[in-house]
Amino acid sequence: MTEQQVYTRSCRIELDSFEGPLDLLLYLIRRDEIDIYDIPVAHVADQYLKYIREASELDLDIASEYLVMAATLTKMKSKSLLPTHRFDGEDDVDPGAELRRQLILYRTFRDIAEELQRSEETWTEIYTSPGERDRWSGDSNEIEPGQASLLDLLKALNSLSEEEPEIPSQRIQRTLLTISECISTLEKEIVPGRTIPFRSIIGPKPARSRIVSYFITLLELIRRGWVCCHQAYPFSEIEIQRTERWSVDS
Amino acid sequence: MILDRLAREVEALIFASEKPLSIQQLCECTGSGEDSIHQALDRLNKAFLDQQHALTIIDVAGGFRIATDSEFGGVVSQLFEGRKPGKLSRAALETMAVVAYSQPCTRMAIESIRGVNCDSAIRTLLERNMIRISGRMETPGRPLLYSTTQAFLEYFGLSNLDHLPRFDEVGELLGMSSSEMEERDLFGSDKE
Numbered sequence: 313m314t315e316q317q318v319y320t321r322s323c324r325i326e327l328d329s330f331e332g333p334l335d336l337l338l339y340l341i342r343r344d345e346i347d348i349y350d351i352p353v354a355h356v357a358d359q360y361l362k363y364i365r366e367a368s369e370l371d372l373d374i375a376s377e378y379l380v381m382a383a384t385l386t387k388m389k390s391k392s393l394l395p396t397h398r399f400d401g402e403d404d405v406d407p408g409a410e411l412r413r414q415l416i417l418y419r420t421f422r423d424i425a426e427e428l429q430r431s432e433e434t435w436t437e438i439y440t441s442p443g444e445r446d447r448w449s450g451d452s453n454e455i456e457p458g459q460a461s462l463l464d465l466l467k468a469l470n471s472l473s474e475e476e477p478e479i480p481s482q483r484i485q486r487t488l489l490t491i492s493e494c495i496s497t498l499e500k501e502i503v504p505g506r507t508i509p510f511r512s513i514i515g516p517k518p519a520r521s522r523i524v525s526y527f528i529t530l531l532e533l534i535r536r537g538w539v540c541c542h543q544a545y546p547f548s549e550i551e552i553q554r555t556e557r558w559s560v561d562s
Numbered sequence: 563m564i565l566d567r568l569a570r571e572v573e574a575l576i577f578a579s580e581k582p583l584s585i586q587q588l589c590e591c592t593g594s595g596e597d598s599i600h601q602a603l604d605r606l607n608k609a610f611l612d613q614q615h616a617l618t619i620i621d622v623a624g625g626f627r628i629a630t631d632s633e634f635g636g637v638v639s640q641l642f643e644g645r646k647p648g649k650l651s652r653a654a655l656e657t658m659a660v661v662a663y664s665q666p667c668t669r670m671a672i673e674s675i676r677g678v679n680c681d682s683a684i685r686t687l688l689e690r691n692m693i694r695i696s697g698r699m700e701t702p703g704r705p706l707l708y709s710t711t712q713a714f715l716e717y718f719g720l721s722n723l724d725h726l727p728r729f730d731e732v733g734e735l736l737g738m739s740s741s742e743m744e745e746r747d748l749f750g751s752d753k754e
Contacts, residue, residue, distance in 0.1 A: 424663070438630060438631075440630075
């Protein structure tokens, strides 16, 4: 296989289809027909890095685990290229040995996972009495006292919050006070020739909306020039007096 | 073929039991020895086969239970539509395999073998009741330890953990150092 062929072929395979860096390494090793007990570190490191680079060019999200492996391989490659000084009494540690161990272990478990998948395939078609299905319904899964795990408690809590209790609904009436309504009320309240305090208009313990409505109405009346107001100092009582224009305009 | 009294007692017991019946329980209830129970089970299964029943008695998760033939999986599954959970992902299966062979084990141990983060796979397996938290390791940080459950054995049709594929070999492999692994080629380097 030429370099170019390898390139185009590997490009088509997405990183998503691998279960991590070890899986990708095993794929590269099998693709290049490399003996797992005699891994040419430099070659494998190059191939791996090339793959990761292509993936990043394709804007694929590369999980940090892949980058850690890339760094490890690069380190191993540079070590294999440098001349080694061996001191007496120092063990000659093969940098490839640990990687090999990881690869063999991972490959074993990957094979077992495949076997488990075949069992799953078979056993999913088999129904027993009483069977696993008791658990599918969820709540029938009774737990003996003292056997509940943290997960069971969390599940129980979750199921509680899922069961939305019916909140008794309450209709809240919003009393709408229009400005024109307020004006007609004020017409009776503010009699000509008398000074009326704002507090007496809104009454005792007024709702906030009532205060606002009447205050806006008051501003509207001032704009029209129907009333004139007087306030001695900030936050003090507002005294309202009717002007002659009220009767003329309305 | 007419079944004898003991075989029919065994059949009745397994059918009526809420949990899979162990051989000991069958012995107790019938007052017979293990050998005669095993023979009775064989006679029952032969009868099921001869009369072309859709059932067999199987030995799973440490007990006996009546099971339907896989041939009828499609028909029976209609009863449980929407309730039956989906199949496990590759990540979950790999994580499952590691836990099964090296239990009790920590998340770190699983991740060092798989080389990737296993948080979501562990969560899935916990939710599916395939693994459980079986304690904490007495090392700094006291990490949680995970073990397999009864449901795991049932799901994969295993009668017990010894029946996992290549159980002893993998156990040995897990205990090996990198140099020891060098010397022994357990699975053949041409497998890949």
